[in-house]
Amino acid sequence: MTTTDRALAIGERVERFVRDIVIPYERDPRCAAHGPSEELVNELRALARDAGVLTPHILGDGQHLTQRETAHVLIRSGLSPLGPVACNTMAPDEGNMYLLGHVASPEQKVRFLRPVIEGNARSAFFMTEPAEDNGAGSDPSMMLTACEPEGNHWVINGRKAFITGAQDAKVGIVMAKSTEGACMFLVDLPDPAIRIERVLDTIDSSMPGGHAVVAIENLRVPATQMLGEPGEGFKYAQVRLSPARLSHCMRWLGSCVRAHEIATDYACRRQAFGKSLIDHEGVGFMLAENMIDLRQAELMIDWCASVLDTGNLGTSESSMAKVAVSEALMRIADRCVQVMGGTGVSGDTIVEQVFREVRAFRIYDGPTEVHKWSLAKKIKREWKSSRG
Known part of the structure; x- marks a missing residue:
């Protein structure tokens, strides 16, 4: 799995910005039940603009990074739940920018797309x-x-x-x-x-x-x-569907990377029954399983992104990736909560929020069961076709 130099450079800037500037905002009272306030969104985007990481997946000439490059960048924007908001890589804007970039007329792009790319409109x-x-x-x-x-x-x-x-x-x-x-x-x-x-x-x-x-x-x-x-709406929805579905996987993988970091730090520092928590197999094994799931999720995203980069709509591939990644991230988030015990269900860290977000993600952009049903229909169609 190789990453281009430009994606590495952009990803490094995004990660440094999210870790150094965005994470301290996670306790800001303007983060409410219905998301960060508009005031906070604008403040964070101004900081991202100054740091040169606003809408980092779209270059100055309007060109999008490839899907594989986008994955490298969006995973890092997701290291904080506020990272995608600050960097303007959050849903639904990211998917809407992709759709308008591919379907909108030049006049529509100036009026409706440009303000979203510039971070001046949601x-x-x-x-x-x-x-x-x-x-x-x-x-x-x-x-x-x-x-x-x-x-x-x-x-x-x-x-x-x-x-x-x-x-x-x-x-x-x-x-x-x-x-x-x-x-x-x-x-x-x-x-x-x-x-x-x-x-x-x-x-x-x-x-x-x-x-x-x-x-x-x-x-x-x-x-x-x-x-x-007129009449082409479902076709255009398909243009948006797979990339937007996959970018959800990217962002929430970043959040689960961070949750795993927090749980690991807790398990290595916390003592119980005469040793560190991580030295108890029941805890250490959960963190080891997290490592496995994190890498499998990353590889699944990269595989699906490579399919999309060929120009294929990747409908089935994105369904498989969405199921595999969302279920893996749910396991990771759940283990992080479990490892941290009472602290894991408190608001003292973002671990409990990541758990909530990933639980919703198993439904958003298509529940796991709908994707499996769709894949099963494809299997049946291919079976029938193979029999002549």
């Missing part, structure tokens, strides 16, 4: 719908939000749920169905036609703005703000 992706409405979740074909042409505009109505960062976002990507199929629209936020009903109380707390339930009522969007072509 964005939100409006696709998931409320379960009580029996709307789109893991099955996007169940989408209820509808759009209709009206002159040189489109009118959108519906409800969305778990919309990360909708609160205080300035750029929205709204997905809705038309008679031609799914469509995506770029919208300026806030808009009075997009009303936040409530911000959900969830176990994770790292993403600015939290996760909102939103009502969209007669939203009028100029036709020039449709992303791409």
